[in-house]
Amino acid sequence: MNRVDLIPQPAAADAVADAYAAAPLLNCLLREAAEPVPGPDGAPGPGARRVHRLPSGRLLRVRGERRPVEPETRVEGDWTRIGHPELVKLVAEELTRHTGLSNHELPAEMTDSRDAVAALLAARARAVPPEDPYLLSEQSLLTGHPYHPAPKARGGGPVAAWLPYAPEAYARFPLTLLAVREDLVVEEGDTSALDALGEAPPGYRLLPAHPWQLDLVDLTDAFADGRLVHLGETPSEVFPTAAIRTLYAPGPDLFLKFSLDVRITNDIRRLWRHDLLKLRRTDAAASRALAGGPAGWLSDRGYRTAAFAFEELAVLVRDGFHGRLRPGTTPLLAAALVEGFPGSPLAAAPDPGAWWEAYLDAVVPPALAAFADHGVVLEAHLQNALVAVDADGMPVQALFRDAEGVKLLGDVERAAGWERLVYCLVVNHLWEVATALAERHPGLDPWPALRRELSRHDLPEATALLTAPTLPGKTNLLLRWTGADGADARYLPLPNPLAG
Incomplete structure (x- = not known):
């Protein structure tokens, strides 16, 4: 450990x-x-x-x-x-x-x-x-969200309570294994991967837990009356990703997302019941939108929890990379390319213009096609986008994740869905990569390439974006100051560099 x-x-x-x-x-x-x-x-x-x-x-x-x-x-x-x-x-x-x-x-x-x-x-x-470049990228974010007033706050608890689980400190740790009485299990989708993590006693089902979350909730009565049984820890360790509560298990090539009753950026990071109940629908829509294309979708394939602690003990099973990643490529967290980490291909690109065009070709078309052809608004911001690079560090594929943040045009107005996509994809993601690249490689103007990429797509909203005077910028400081709901998104107009 x-x-x-x-x-x-x-x-x-x-x-x-x-x-x-x-x-x-x-x-x-x-x-x-x-x-x-x-x-x-x-x-x-x-x-x-x-x-x-x-x-x-x-x-x-x-x-x-x-x-x-x-x-x-x-x-x-x-x-x-x-x-x-x-x-x-x-x-x-x-x-x-x-x-x-x-x-x-x-x-x-x-x-x-x-x-x-x-x-x-x-x-x-x-x-x-970590030696693995992917894990290093997930655990590199000392600054974190570049437009949040308190991106590294950990709920105000003592350092010793959260530091062992902090990705930024290169943590890795075993999962706690619980068993929940079989008649009290609630699950949906494919959760079979959880059963391979250990062995539950007769009449029980396996339920892994994040050890930090177990320190935050009181389950004394459930252990005392036998609804829950403590089985120990997994023999292998998991790695916390940039999302903190989402952990990667390299052995089974699996992501597990847990509730964490701590405010991190705008939200208490609990797997809320209302989000879990609609998860299969949004995940299926995103899977269909990206099926057969060059980009990959890391599916949130199912969840399992206990009926008496539905949100507190929920665990979400997410696809790993097997079968979704192009052979010979290495996935990297997009946010890490902006933050910078040892070996980052953004910093080392010998031809930054060609690197940027390859990046745009990997990231932009699948996100726009999901919107235009399937009515799916991917939450394609820096922490939900991975970019796979080849042996030379050139971007060749995008991978997207997190069905919880996906919106469907049947549920939101098209204009609102487009505004959200522009914020996540263009303002939060591409703008940050563009300015980081230009800072690392003085003399590079990243905006003409993005204008060319957007103009290739037969999408009226993308065409209008090229001349729009402003882009939407999320107001995280004002949202938190005014006590708005963490899921709210309020925007202010930012000068559009694409229109210059």
């Missing part, structure tokens, strides 16, 4: 943690509640600083664009550097003024997120990264 431990935090690591935590928070603040101020301080060029006016009238200056750093405020004519605690205080004051609402929970999450990064940095200093 490779359970990472805490080690002392040097001052340098604290400064790095501040920078990691400040970048996405600044991205949110500048996008959702600030206006750029033209002038010499905002001039383009290496090392340039950008100035923004906040709702209170205060000026905020940062260095860099994609991942802003070194925030400074204007005080009595001078620029004063602010640390992470001061930034959290400033954001809270500005959002209170901007919305007329107060919020005591979110600032605590911002601090929790920063402290989690510090703990992850310390843990990484002693942990051994």
Whole structure:
């Protein structure tokens, strides 16, 4: 078992943690509640600083664009550097003024997120990264969602409770094996892979559990009266993916997704009953939409749980890579290409223009065809898209996952479905890869290639996208500040780089 431990935090690591935590928070603040101020301080060029006016009238200056750093405020004519605690205080004051609402929970999450990064940095200093490039990509996200105010918050619990299960700390661990009384089993779809993980006693069925989730829920009565039996642990270990509660078991080539009663980004990450009950329908639609094409779909083939703890103990069985991945290729998490990790083909591409065109050819056509031909809106954002690369690091195939996030046009209006696809695919995903690629390879203009790719498709919405003045940007900071439901999606208009 490779359970990472805490080690002392040097001052340098604290400064790095501040920078990691400040970048996405600044991205949110500048996008959702600030206006750029033209002038010499905002001039383009290496090392340039950008100035923004906040709702209170205060000026905020940062260095860099994609991942802003070194925030400074204007005080009595001078620029004063602010640390992470001061930034959290400033954001809270500005959002209170901007919305007329107060919020005591979110600032605590911002601090929790920063402290989690510090703990992850310390843990990484002693942990051994996985050798497998795919696993390394899943476990590389120290920044996480680049436009979320607290992407690394872990529910405010003690570090020792969550660190052994943190993908960013290169964790791996065995599953806990439970047995649930047979007459209390609830399942749908194909869950047979679960029965191969161990052996249940007569009259019981096997039910694997995430050990962190078992620490979060009270099942004392169920164990006492025999509804549940503790069987021990799996002999082999699983690897947490970027989603944290979704684990990959390399031996059986299987993904398992669990409930986790912790708020991570916008949601409490429980497998909600209403989502599970519609899962087979959305998964079947996505499977049909991508069947026979170049892209792959990692099917959520079924779930199993206990009737008395339907959501708390639910486990979802997801396809692995066998039979879905082109021979000789390596899948990589799209979010990791943006974040950066050792061996990333985005950074090493000898011809970044050709690499980008290959990337677009792999990712864009299947997502647009699913929408146009099947009415399926894939949640094709950075964490739900994998890109398989060949031995030379060139993208050759896209793999999509997570039926829980799939929308069907029969259930949502076409305009709303298209807006969601544009946000997930273009704004959250392709825009981030494009700007990361351009940053790594100065001189590359990624937008003409994306315009060409979109223009190839006989889809009116794609054609209109080429001249639309704006694109939808999700407002994660305002969503959390105003206490909106985690599944809500509210957008603000962003200048469309495709129309330039």
